[in-house]
Amino acid sequence: MARLNSSLLLFLSVNLLHLFHTAVSRGGQRDYSGFVDNSFAVSGRHLFEENRFQKLNNLAHGYMTNSDLEKAIKAFHGRCGRISRIYSIGKSVLGVPLWAMEISNKPGKEEAKPAFKFIGNVHGDEPVGRELLLLLANWLCDNYMKDPLATLIVDNVHLHLLPSMNPDGFSLRSRGNANNVDLNRDFPDQFFQMNDDLGERQPETKAIMNWIKKIRFTASASLHGGALVANYPWDGTQDKSKNYYACPDDEAFRYMAKLYSGSHYNMSQSREFKAGITNGAYWYPIYGGMQDWNYIYGGCFELTLEISDNKWPPANELHTIWQYNKRSMLDLVASLVKSGVHGRVFSSDCGEPLPASIAIKGINYTIKAGERFADYHRLLAPGHQYEVTAMMPGYKTRTTTIKMGEEATQLDFILEPTSSLLPRRPCKRSSMEILEVISKPHFQVALTLMLVLAFLCFLMKRKVISNHFRGRKAIGQRRVTAV
Template identity: 40%
Template sequence: MLCVAPSSGAWKKVDGKWQAAAPPPPPSKSKFKDRSDINELIKLYGKPKQKKKKRELLLVEYVDKSFIKTYHSHVQMIEAIDEVAKNYPNLCKRYSIGRSYQGRELAVIQISATGSVNGVRPVLVPMIKYVANIHGDECVGRELLIALARYLTEQYGKDEEITQILDTTDIHLMPSVNPDGYYHQTRHNKNDVDLNRNFPGWRDLGKSRNELLQEREKESSAVIKWVLDNPFVLSLSFHDGYVLVNYPWDDGPGKDIFILYILCPADAEEGELAACPDHNVFQKLSRLYADNHAYMWSGKCLCHSETFERGISNGAQWYVVDNGMQDFNYLFSNCLELTVELSCWKRPLAQVLDTEWDNNVDSLIVLLKSVHSGVKGIVLDQDGEGQPGAQARTQ
């Protein structure tokens, strides 16, 4: 028999006989003889690189920090001021002065920390009102007043200046006098009437309350009653189309003229100064607003070639407005009203609204503070009784 001895040393001959050899030791996992060899290689080449962990992608959500983000519909406007009143019940409340021709609420939000929102207004707390959107297609002021309601309430107790204002002032904000016009995107109300030509004027002096309300639109009638029933001291009415402040008179008795040999009062002449008895006060208040605006003080309007010295103008000197709300406030109540033209564009793009807020917020605040200027007090007789209807007399 031919036997073939296995190679590779798996068998070995012992005492003339083949026996299976012991299996060789398993090969070392390391190709290096000992640790010292590894250390030498580390010195030469450094440690082997570790696998990098996969970097987790951090998704940063974009936060829109603009204070005014969009235009509000009428329903959204009501919801917005209701939300403010709900969040700050001790500082504000929403009330209505009536309804428009189409039934939309003429809403006002009252803001004060004096207790007046709970029905008790302390003595010598001045009332101030801001109104907007009397022309339905002029929309910037509407959004500013919704934002201002939020700003005042959110900053109360945090900002010293705002806290002081609310502790001493009774503020009423009416974002829309003409909600129907806003809905239909028209200047006039649903009856096609310009509400800012629908108020009693100087020719109506001496008429009774009922006579003043005759043949008025529902919206202007509601504002007339509101003004006559409340002792507002100062008011701002917001418009768009220019950038300036104007003040009374918008219209008024001009120089007396003879017609058929009868002496008749004439209307104010357009382009000529129509100064009222408080002309200097109106100028100072107007400059106060313009000077605190981003650029109104320059007198230059970006969309018109006209310039206005320091950004203000007497009403009739600019153009005559017959039976306007501004003159009505001054003629028939204790309220000094300014007309503030906010923007060249009556309804700018929504993304521009926050810039308009930044342009005007300082002016809005400083005019709230200005209501405390001047003299205030209580007129008493020798027995300590109050005297209604007392008037100041200057020497």
């Protein structure tokens, strides 16, 4: 009898844990402190994992395998090579390439445009993002120069898609990677000394961190499953309490989250989350998350998007989920050019681009303009007045007040040197910058006029010289013949 009761207790606890795992996408089997709960029996865990793997393996029918995904990415590039490129940002624990796609009218070229990234399949058992990002890529390919929103995105944004951050976890039907590590707890944390040793990070985590160093992303979003809500920073609190904990750009993040939720088929109608959005720490705090790390260390505004109540819905529901999320995904990317303040920073003495810092009064968060083009892209909530400041060592600080409406604001800065004695960036242009200037229409018109004038001057000078020699020749002949 005792044995029967023990078996019954084990069965109930395993199933309760399974229900909790399904309901809470970001946390899985853990308490609100953010630490994994491994308290249940090892034998029960193995039984649970075997049953769960079999169940998920059955649900995987109709989803792309890792091999299928790679073929789909290459097939997309094969027919849309004019506006795309594919590349790998690294490899998983088991050596699977982490394939990414860039979609732009000038893929691979560095420009003064904002960049956005979508990341899917952070957790191996949340595969919907894999499918949706391929559908997004192909929709943009099919509708470029046909649909205004598709054309706006391709022409004005460098969009990067990483369908699977965790291909090993997908194959294993597990939340973590091949080392059983939750990748959304593997990033350095702002509140606690954890994950600070970069050499100890998982290869998938390192790949994301190196990716951020190479490409200056303005904003991004990761796609998860298990709920229906747009989640924004902060994800944790200083005391591990479950409370609303706002980051410096709380209003901008709320605007982004509402933009996604409001464009979604039914996310904004959520009964659990007001307007279909939530502050991460208010929902439940986590630590070592990718979202907060992007904002703090990458200068990138990232949302965590829970796009399906069911973590692993049947494959025949994927098209419907895509239709529910399509407009939201497109609107979020387009917001990079349809809202916020954008511009470039130049030196007054020689017009050189300056990688200045851009600050907003009252918001304790500074971004930096790009090194090459000195372009900046600052997301701000509309409907407010902002004091925007550009500052650079060796130059006078410049501040301008703007009123942010529903449309984007273009604001360039020209900074004056503080003193000729202080070291400043040299006034020189690279060959690429010179080519950029030459390629501008007004410069080409001016150059053409200069060439025409130069040619006319050459003809006039040639005529004068010719007449001069003719006169000399006539005089010489006269001299020679005159006796």
